[in-house]
Amino acid sequence: MAGEDRRGAEHTMTVRAPVDRVYGLVAAAEDWPRVFPPLVHVDCLERTGRRDVIRVWAVADGEPRGCVSRRVLAPDRRCIGFRQEVPAPPLAFLGGRWEFEPVSARECRVRLWHEYRAVDDDPRQLARIGRTVVRRARAELEALRRSAELGLRGHELLLSFEDSVRIAGSAADAYAFVREAQLWSDRLPSAGGSAAALAARAWGRTPCGRGRAGADGRNAGRNGTVRVCFPPRRIVFKQTRLPALLSLHTGSWLFTPCGDAVTVTSRHTVAVDPAAIGAVLGEGAGVAQAKDVVRTALRTDSRLTLRYAKEYAEARCLR
Numbered sequence: 001m002a003g004e005d006r007r008g009a010e011h012t013m014t015v016r017a018p019v020d021r022v023y024g025l026v027a028a029a030e031d032w033p034r035v036f037p038p039l040v041h042v043d044c045l046e047r048t049g050r051r052d053v054i055r056v057w058a059v060a061d062g063e064p065r066g067c068v069s070r071r072v073l074a075p076d077r078r079c080i081g082f083r084q085e086v087p088a089p090p091l092a093f094l095g096g097r098w099e100f101e102p103v104s105a106r107e108c109r110v111r112l113w114h115e116y117r118a119v120d121d122d123p124r125q126l127a128r129i130g131r132t133v134v135r136r137a138r139a140e141l142e143a144l145r146r147s148a149e150l151g152l153r154g155h156e157l158l159l160s161f162e163d164s165v166r167i168a169g170s171a172a173d174a175y176a177f178v179r180e181a182q183l184w185s186d187r188l189p190s191a192g193g194s195a196a197a198l199a200a201r202a203w204g205r206t207p208c209g210r211g212r213a214g215a216d217g218r219n220a221g222r223n224g225t226v227r228v229c230f231p232p233r234r235i236v237f238k239q240t241r242l243p244a245l246l247s248l249h250t251g252s253w254l255f256t257p258c259g260d261a262v263t264v265t266s267r268h269t270v271a272v273d274p275a276a277i278g279a280v281l282g283e284g285a286g287v288a289q290a291k292d293v294v295r296t297a298l299r300t301d302s303r304l305t306l307r308y309a310k311e312y313a314e315a316r317c318l319r
Helices: 019-027 029-035 123-150 152-157 171-179 181-187 194-203 274-281 287-317
Strands: 007-015 039-048 051-060 063-074 079-084 091-104 107-118 158-167 218-220 225-230 234-239 246-258 261-272
Touching: 007 123, 019 029, 019 079, 019 091, 019 107, 019 123, 029 039, 029 051, 029 123, 029 246, 039 225, 039 234, 063 225, 107 123, 123 152, 152 158, 152 261, 158 287, 171 181, 171 234, 171 246, 171 261, 171 287, 181 287, 261 287, 274 287
Parallel strands: none
Antiparallel strands: 007 107, 039 051, 051 063, 063 079, 079 091, 091 107, 158 261, 218 225, 225 234, 234 246, 246 261
16 A cells, blocks of 8 residues: 555575575465464465465463464475465554575575564564564574584484363363463472383473463463364474473373363373484483473373363363
């Protein structure tokens, strides 16, 4: 529109990885929480051909916030355009595009372009938005570079697993138990056993990152775990303050009704930090041992939570 004061910002980075690999990381929005540290969860709301609508939850100013964006993917031109549907004030408009240009078979150049406008074209807000755009664009490009350059090595460092329990009670009660994480310190005893003790020493603190839930279904835990709740079927989380052994920890709690019962599943995806293995586990330790330690710590914690969620929900069913 005439009179609008739209500003633009372009940032470029060279990535030592094949262009199609780098393009794929940006195209696969549901996997963004594994690539970009502030992102907690992404849902695809609509997909038609090369167009999609995604809802993104990211940590901003210590709290999880959601926004909906429309994207147009052009894999033949290696370009992805995006635009927020309803920008949060002071933003009046935010859009842009990713462009990927091959430099060689093993290297490419990534350009990230933003266009933005402030509510009422306020010059002070424009300056503030501009600083934020610059900071976030640089951080996103750096995160993309790190992930792309890991390549196959990145997959070797990943570990995903899950545990489930069938509960003869209501999904609502099981969901409430898991959601009320601020009460877990009273409801859950400390886990014992030699395997758990080994994991706890290597981990350095409670592995699950038990946070507090907000009334709106979102929460940013004091211990560094951010959760987004989708009552009554799903809770997703991301650990933002990581223990030394990890460079990533995301997961979810799923609640699946089955007749008069419910199956609760705890899922974890982690990435081991290879640079920290020696310092945490000692010389000679490798990725496999680090994965075992992490799996033991998280699985012990999750199974304990599942056990007490079962007791809680089944006891309430008998009332």
